[in-house]
Ligand SMILES: [Fe+2]
């Protein structure tokens with residue numbers, strides 16, 4: 001497997017774990033328990049920022065190469081850019097709800113719950129499509145030259161704003177969130 005696809009798989013695993021942490025917290029709303037709103041805000045901020053800065057650019061680069069070299073096959077993946085925009089809109093709506101709660105606005109629990117669930121469900125479905133359709137397709141039809149070109153375009157893009165420093169910043173935040181969730185489950 002190419003290094004870009006390996007990285008994307010690893011990122012999906014982390015995203016899936018964070019979605020589980022988020023789900024665990026918002027489902028407390030359904031049982032009239034109080035979630036940890038600080039944690040939910042961190043997760044919402046993370047999902048508003050990280051995917052469009054680090055994860056989606058890699059997928060978009062693979063998809064562009066696929067469209068350029070194999071347009072018919074690429075069409076079966078659908079509108080990847082739109083799905084990424086929709087994911088942002090969903091998590092933005094959820095983050096707006098959480099911020100309203102921090103401003104002491106009264107919000108029905110169902111509103112927050114459905115905004116959170118809608119993001120989680122759509123994100124899981126989107127990742128499933130990528131894992132089962134998009135990534136295997138890219139792996140089977142793109143050649144070594146294609147992958148070199150994809151990796152070259154990502155390196156250019158990563159310097160300096162999207163470089164290792166930003167990846168590192170997100171890694172630290174992600175580890176904090178995952179550790180927090182592990183501790184929380186134990187207590
Ligand atoms: Fe994606």
Ligand SMILES: [Fe+2]
Nearest residue numbers: 055059127130
């Ligand atoms: Fe993805």
